[in-house]
Amino acid sequence: MNIVILAAGQGKRMHSNLPKVLHPIAGKALAQHVIDTARALAPEKMVVVYGHGGDVVRSTLAADDLAWVRQEPQLGTGHAVAQAVPALGASGQTLVLYGDVPLTRVETLKRLLHAGKDALSILTVDLANPTGYGRIVRDAVGNVQRIVEEKDATAEEKAIREVNTGIMAIPSARLADWLGRLSNNNAQGEYYLTDIVALAVAEGLPVRTAQPDGEWEVLGVNSKVQLAELERVHQRNIAEAMLVGGVRLADPARIDVRGEVSYGRDVSIDVGCVFEGKVELADAVEVGPYCVLKNVKVGAGSRIAAFCHFEDAVIGPDGVLGPYARLRPGTELGPEVHIGNFVEVKKSIIGAQSKANHLAYIGDAEIGQRVNVGAGTITCNYDGANKHKTIIEDDAFIGSDTQLVAPVTVGRGATLGAGTTLTQNAPPDALTVSRAKQVTLTGWRRPQKVKK
Ligand code: UD1
Ligand code: CA
Numbered sequence: 001m002n003i004v005i006l007a008a009g010q011g012k013r014m015h016s017n018l019p020k021v022l023h024p025i026a027g028k029a030l031a032q033h034v035i036d037t038a039r040a041l042a043p044e045k046m047v048v049v050y051g052h053g054g055d056v057v058r059s060t061l062a063a064d065d066l067a068w069v070r071q072e073p074q075l076g077t078g079h080a081v082a083q084a085v086p087a088l089g090a091s092g093q094t095l096v097l098y099g100d101v102p103l104t105r106v107e108t109l110k111r112l113l114h115a116g117k118d119a120l121s122i123l124t125v126d127l128a129n130p131t132g133y134g135r136i137v138r139d140a141v142g143n144v145q146r147i148v149e150e151k152d153a154t155a156e157e158k159a160i161r162e163v164n165t166g167i168m169a170i171p172s173a174r175l176a177d178w179l180g181r182l183s184n185n186n187a188q189g190e191y192y193l194t195d196i197v198a199l200a201v202a203e204g205l206p207v208r209t210a211q212p213d214g215e216w217e218v219l220g221v222n223s224k225v226q227l228a229e230l231e232r233v234h235q236r237n238i239a240e241a242m243l244v245g246g247v248r249l250a251d252p253a254r255i256d257v258r259g260e261v262s263y264g265r266d267v268s269i270d271v272g273c274v275f276e277g278k279v280e281l282a283d284a285v286e287v288g289p290y291c292v293l294k295n296v297k298v299g300a301g302s303r304i305a306a307f308c309h310f311e312d313a314v315i316g317p318d319g320v321l322g323p324y325a326r327l328r329p330g331t332e333l334g335p336e337v338h339i340g341n342f343v344e345v346k347k348s349i350i351g352a353q354s355k356a357n358h359l360a361y362i363g364d365a366e367i368g369q370r371v372n373v374g375a376g377t378i379t380c381n382y383d384g385a386n387k388h389k390t391i392i393e394d395d396a397f398i399g400s401d402t403q404l405v406a407p408v409t410v411g412r413g414a415t416l417g418a419g420t421t422l423t424q425n426a427p428p429d430a431l432t433v434s435r436a437k438q439v440t441l442t443g444w445r446r447p448q449k450v451k452k
Contacts, residue, residue: 001044002044002046005099007057007099008052008054008071013223018056020221021100025221031048031099033102038095046066048069050068050070051071051074054070071083075190075191076192079182079190081094082179092172093117094171096166096193101219101220103237108123108210114210116208118206120200120205120208121208122165123168123210128161131150134148135158135162136164145197146194152187168193178199179191250289256275258274263285264281264283264284266284268286269287270287279293280298282299282301287304288304288322290306293308294310297313303321307324308321310327314333315333318335319338320339325343326345330346330348333345335352335353337351337354339357340357343358348365350367351370356377359375360374360376360378361379364381364389365379365390366391367392368395371394371397375400377402380404387406391408393428396413400418404422405423411427412429413429414430414431415430420432
């Protein structure tokens, strides 16, 4: 089987410098959705037809299993497929997909391919408003005769509501001949791929149709309005699958998944969350409202309060996080770790039951177990040129408003008094303070405003 993906169109109505098929749905380019779907069908050849200005399309989507054919100028869908023919295998079926129709299901395409085993098969759909589409013209007993484009259709043909989605499975052996016989003698002066239907009928080859389960599967994107509509459809489908899988969603209309979320039992997610990349939520994880999680693994029973932002981080079981916590790449939290409001953690490992509950920056640190990091603590990890490491051993207590000037180590069980600026290692089990001694100046008066 061959798959040809048509992606040469300009997409003028997107009003964008980005080629249409690179606009994202769920964070992934439209054409990438199509390529991924195509790949799931395990074709022998996959060819993308791209057009003028499409070099960025090619460089963005390049993959070992994709062949690229440039169509220049663009003389219609038949002309587009003809450009791909030399790159295709000559047996089996050739499936034509559109790079701007992102949500077709693999099962639907399998159905179409199956219907077309010894035939030409067309994915069609009945639309309440068929305006703009090619119409499927059938004879008195219901056999498909041809496709007529809107601009070439008579009033009677325009009344037909069954339309061509553009997706077809064509016998590869007939492709070159049929495409070679297309003419552009029509209202748009284009070589219509759809004209091969009449050629197949003339040869006595059966023409069959298959239908998608949902209309959204065959909707294309020509504008930002349609892009936004399909984004919602796609997100709704993802949310529905999560609900079916047992996740509690406070509102399935208010979640965005731009990647893959896997989940255990009794996971619950509040409104407004965005999940990107690969996110793993173990059993009984609770995600509060308006959190952004990208490439994050969350251990069982962890609770994430509102407005957290985590990226490339691993959170152990039974963690208590947020509200307003930020975990940056390279963060690894052990079991029962608490990271509270306005605490930023970067490239740091924090051991079991340690806590940093308020207003802190922990960067390039290794923190043991049961450590308490007081409010306002800062690891001064950057000297202006290089990053240095802070090590805090088990059971240490870091007083509020401490600066740890790295590289520095706080020994096991050590206590740092509040306001300490630690520039040398703090020994274990001792109190280290760097403050000046407190004095009170009796007789001191506040300055007064001078009266003029
Ligand atoms: C096409 C079909 C029509 C169908 C409709 C579904 C033809 C003649 N008509 O019409 O029956 O109902 O799609 O949306 O096939 N493309 C190229 N090179 C070209 C022309 C188009 O790569 O020279 C690509 C476009 O990028 C797009 C797809 O082919 O992905 C369809 O092109 P478009 O111009 O949208 O076709 P329609 O006129 O809408
Ligand atoms: Ca179109």
